Amino acid sequence: MHGLPTIALVVIVVCCVMTHVGADAVSAAEAARTPARSGLPPQASLPAPGPEKGGLASLYPGDEGIERDPRVLFVDDFETGTIAEIGARWGNISKVENFSFSEDIHNSSPGNRSIRIVDNGHLFTHTRNVDVMYARFYVKFHEKTGYIHHFVHLVADRTPEPWPKGGAGERPAGDMKFSTGIEPTGRWGKFPPPGVWNFYTYWHEMKTKWGTTFDGKQEPIVPGRWYCVEAMLKANSSPDKADGEQAFWVDGELYGRFTGFRWRTTDKLKINSFWLLYYNTDQPARHNKDPNPQSRVMEVWFDDIVVATEYVGPVFGKPASGKKKAVPSRSALLTKELSVARPGKVVFSQRFENGAGNFKGGEVVDGGVDGSKALAFPPDGTSIWNAFSVPVEESTTIRFQLKALEDVDDVQVLIWSKNHKDNCRYHLGSLKKNQWREVTFRAIEARVGWDRTGPSLEADVLDNFKLTYRGGTSARVLIDDFEILQ
Numbered sequence: 001m002h003g004l005p006t007i008a009l010v011v012i013v014v015c016c017v018m019t020h021v022g023a024d025a026v027s028a029a030e031a032a033r034t035p036a037r038s039g040l041p042p043q044a045s046l047p048a049p050g051p052e053k054g055g056l057a058s059l060y061p062g063d064e065g066i067e068r069d070p071r072v073l074f075v076d077d078f079e080t081g082t083i084a085e086i087g088a089r090w091g092n093i094s095k096v097e098n099f100s101f102s103e104d105i106h107n108s109s110p111g112n113r114s115i116r117i118v119d120n121g122h123l124f125t126h127t128r129n130v131d132v133m134y135a136r137f138y139v140k141f142h143e144k145t146g147y148i149h150h151f152v153h154l155v156a157d158r159t160p161e162p163w164p165k166g167g168a169g170e171r172p173a174g175d176m177k178f179s180t181g182i183e184p185t186g187r188w189g190k191f192p193p194p195g196v197w198n199f200y201t202y203w204h205e206m207k208t209k210w211g212t213t214f215d216g217k218q219e220p221i222v223p224g225r226w227y228c229v230e231a232m233l234k235a236n237s238s239p240d241k242a243d244g245e246q247a248f249w250v251d252g253e254l255y256g257r258f259t260g261f262r263w264r265t266t267d268k269l270k271i272n273s274f275w276l277l278y279y280n281t282d283q284p285a286r287h288n289k290d291p292n293p294q295s296r297v298m299e300v301w302f303d304d305i306v307v308a309t310e311y312v313g314p315v316f317g318k319p320a321s322g323k324k325k326a327v328p329s330r331s332a333l334l335t336k337e338l339s340v341a342r343p344g345k346v347v348f349s350q351r352f353e354n355g356a357g358n359f360k361g362g363e364v365v366d367g368g369v370d371g372s373k374a375l376a377f378p379p380d381g382t383s384i385w386n387a388f389s390v391p392v393e394e395s396t397t398i399r400f401q402l403k404a405l406e407d408v409d410d411v412q413v414l415i416w417s418k419n420h421k422d423n424c425r426y427h428l429g430s431l432k433k434n435q436w437r438e439v440t441f442r443a444i445e446a447r448v449g450w451d452r453t454g455p456s457l458e459a460d461v462l463d464n465f466k467l468t469y470r471g472g473t474s475a476r477v478l479i480d481d482f483e484i485l486q
């Protein structure tokens with residue numbers, strides 16, 4: 001992944017007196033609001049955020065009731081439920097054992113507790129599809145924090161799944177994905193841990209396959225101090241226009257605004273995922289030449305998350321009812337607000353119980369799934385031609401089980417594209433000896449070209465399939481339970 005964060009000594013800014021936060025947020029809110037107006041629900045009946053006070057948060061003192069504003073996509077103040085229940089409503093949690101509740105809260109907090117993550121962990125959730133997303137969160141790093149590898153992300157994913165997908169070191173296709181991370185970076189040791197805020201961004205026109213960074217105000221983050229951070233990602237208005245943007249604010253002050261992006265090549269790709277990520281490895285300590293990584297304490301606190309289609313701003317004022325609990329949101333994948341085309345039926349299947357059928361290459365052997373039979377095939381592959389003809393839709397899915405009898409790598413699917421007169425490829429990477437792996441992917445994820453940067457199988461027809469890998473001439477991989485779903 002990339003280089004990382006650092007830190008800083010900073011003048012201690014006196015913690016946000018409300019009037020101050022409001023004043024600071026004005027310019028930020030105005031800067032943000034101009035590009036943010038399009039694509040929102042009708043505004044006539046909605047109260048407008050008071051420009052003298054800040055963003056949406058200014059309409060809901062102490063965030064009370066903010067979750068009911070139709071411009072708000074997702075809220076969690078961590079006041080309700082157990083860690084497991086929080087993970088369930090977000091839809092995905094990793095390293096649940098590293099999460100705990102904390103009585104450490106920021107000065108403007110309307111609640112009683114925050115959530116703490118030690119070492120590594122994430123919460124990942126989905127909102128309905130939008131063209132602009134603002135994500136406000138409160139965050140504090142441990143006083144002895146080290147540099148951080150990766151942090152909070154906003155993601156546009158054409159085919160969202162409940163879990164975050166990989167993609168480090170891969171240029172995403174312009175019709176499939178773009179993402180931006182609001183992350184601390186040490187900028188190769190220039191700042192003490194955790195560093196300064198920057199964007200770490202992946203899209204189809206990024207300069208290197210490892211993403212592109214965007215510097216904002218170079219104000220070192222003070223460990224042990226709460227911050228209100230807000231990141232905005234706005235899609236380009238049409239595929240041929242480079243008018244996408246991203247921006248971020250710290251304690252209501254605009255720290256960086258970046259314009260002129262052609263994030264996507266189709267309007268079908270929408271922003272829909274929020275990843276509260278705390279990812280640590282020993283890499284950033286090396287990249288930043290941390291002289292004393294053993295002394296670091298990797299702990300982070302989060303609170304008062306509001307994701308919306310307009311600028312939110314810091315918590316404003318106090319709730320009328322005193323301490324409060326929000327009604328926390330649930331993932332849009334769980335509530336069906338995010339409609340993702342799902343395959344409904346199996347249109348072709350081959351389980352190899354009665355021979356290889358139309359598959360060419362390899363031979364049927366024992367040792368398949370659950371004691372069944374499977375097809376064992378060599379590195380130059382197995383293929384099936386003209387045994388099915390399935391119009392490719394968003395839901396069209398290919399699924400099968402693989403088990404290598406020795407370690408192999410560079411496992412690849414090739415599907416011939418009639419439209420492009422070329423093979424579309426889907427990479428599966430390596431397989432560990434004797435471990436079954438279920439492979440599931442959508443046909444539109446296969447793309448023309450060795451590096452898969454060409455067009456996809458969108459609006460094509462699926463009528464053949466080939467699977468190859470790299471291994472010795474005696475190597476064999478088993479395939480079983482091959483299915484095409486529509």
Ligand SMILES: [Ca+2]
Nearest residue numbers: 077111113303
């Ligand atoms: Ca809280």
